[in-house]
Amino acid sequence: MTATLLQALVSGLAIGGIYALIALSFSITFTTTRTLNFAQGEFIGFGAFLGVAVLYALSGSGEGGSFAALTPAASEGFRYPAATLAVGVALGVLGLLLFLVAVRPFAGKPGMSWVMSTIGFGIILQSLGLAVWGPAPVNMPSPFGSEVLRLGGAGVRPQEVAVLAAAVLLMVGLDVTMRRTRLGKAMRAVAHDPGVAALMGINVGAVMLGAFALSSALAGLGGMLVAPIASASLFMGMGIALKAFSGAILGGLDNPRGCIFGGFALGLLESGVALWQAQWREIAVFLLIILVLAIRPNGLFGRRALDKV
């Protein structure tokens, strides 16, 4: 029984780490621009496929296997970190593009055009991906191998540990950046009041661009981290993004730490409910979110009321 509980805890933390990372990426754009990238799910899937493409290109012919079935050698050595870096940069650039064409023209204006335009951007991205790579999920080998590690009766794969570690490191790094550095202070100032921040000499446009680049890069990293666990698929991101968004709402969209908490809470809740009745999992998760929002409309740790336009 202890082994079963421990297994649920380990599994919940592994998936919770990803939810938390993506929840944080939602929070970054929301706090600085009051908008969200509803294409975050497509960005995750696109990032994963881009990663597979880079690994395939790096491993050259032969030892790396085919595009649809990369061999473990394809992720060895510098290749996985290099691919991760490439995906982070590429998705960051994509985030800039998204902001320029699909968010900035509509941000701050009445109506919710940016919701539709970001969703549309995601659909375009996914369709492009389908045209290039096709609909079938493909394999991305883990750079840490696939042997199961045993922890007191529970089994965990190295990639799951890596996901958790990477997610925690990224989140701590971002937290420190936001609270300790000039850049972080500028971002928080823009979040607080763009008008005043601009008067204080902060380049608001650049901060907003940076927020979208960072948020999108995180989605790409999320895709790279999850792909060895879940297989890379252009459809993989939807479920993750929805759960992460729920986690962000649960924790409070405008509080980055709250979002991280929400993401982990959702992951643990999921694996906990599955111990009881797996088919009740989604029902339990979303009932809880509705309940929390009924009592605390801004999430558990959210402070400010949402803008009503």
Next chain:
Amino acid sequence: MTIQGPTRRDLGRGTLAALLAMPALAGRALAQGQGQAMKLGFNGDLSASPSAQSGRAAVVGIEAAIEDLNKEGGVLGRPLSLTLRDDLSQPPKSIQNMSDLIDNERVVAVLGPTNSGNALAWRHIPNGKRVPVMGCIGSATDITKPMREGADNYMFRVGSVDRTQVVTIMGYAKKNPRTGRIGFLTETTGYGQGGLKDLVEVAQAQGLAPAANEKFNVNDTDMTSQLAKLRAAGVETALVWAQGTPIGQLMRSMEKIDYFPTVLTSWAADNLSFINAAGPRLAEKPIFLRTVSEDRTPHQQAFFERIRPRIDADSAFSFSVHGYDGTMLLARAIQQAGRADGPAVKEALEDLRGTLAGYAKTYDKPFSRTEHDALGAADQRWTCWRDAKLAAFSDEVVRGLRPEDFKG
């Protein structure tokens, strides 16, 4: 330099140009005879979901059959043509395509769809308009059932049938002396839950009772909680109904908690997505059924080599076989009826004379008024993965299975 007549090279170029232009010229000739061309339609996912590769493979098979038929002079002296409609796996689009094919394109029969759910969403249309449909991919049991008891039914199929597969794997579980307690693991999609309904009914018919019945989500990457409950219930044989990727994740979760019951599963395990998720070592654990054995006959091998360059994966070959055989059976029925109107073709399909040597098997009265599935329990081939390749599976239980073991 004097002006010369055409050199040998010029002649060669001219021939080459004519050869290159031939498909276009032939196409024009066909278009001119469009009044006579007999149109078949295909409606199914060709691009959007992971099952699109199955849809594309079926189309390759259908096109090969049409090519062969047209070489023999077509059907009733008319050439056949295929009109494709991609439904992007969306039911509303699929319904729209169906009306378009029947009302605007005036096809004599439709093949497809890729996704079972779409067939269930539109089967009232061909039944209402009396146009035969030949399924070759979607495997849901209810697709070929009449809309109501005794109603005219225009839905036929050459392909896998969930119920038939469940009956066959349950027969294996019943016959195997090492089966022990059985447990069900199913995905919460329509596909998984349709399979669960069949599993429950067939288990009852064969006198087996599951000790555990667990479900998981199609996108889950960790099923350790569900597996822990199966283990706690003492399950030694797990019957799994899900798509390729989640079955692969299930095998990985089994390794995490070091629990390996005998796994009997749906044919989705033949998909590349399964071995991609499970990895080559864990992929060797489950056994499942296909309609085309990996020990191909020379006849099948020749077809395989002919179409392999045009399909996405070896494992999609069976869909090409279904598409080819289904088209051939339709052509045979039209020939027998002497005309191409729906009710006549349906009558002929239900009472097909003579035998047809197809690629899945030799068809002898494949359909009747009540039976609209051409492939049954006896046509299932046991399969597993070995060294990252599909392989025929056999053990003493498989060899000992008799027709009377397939109850339900």
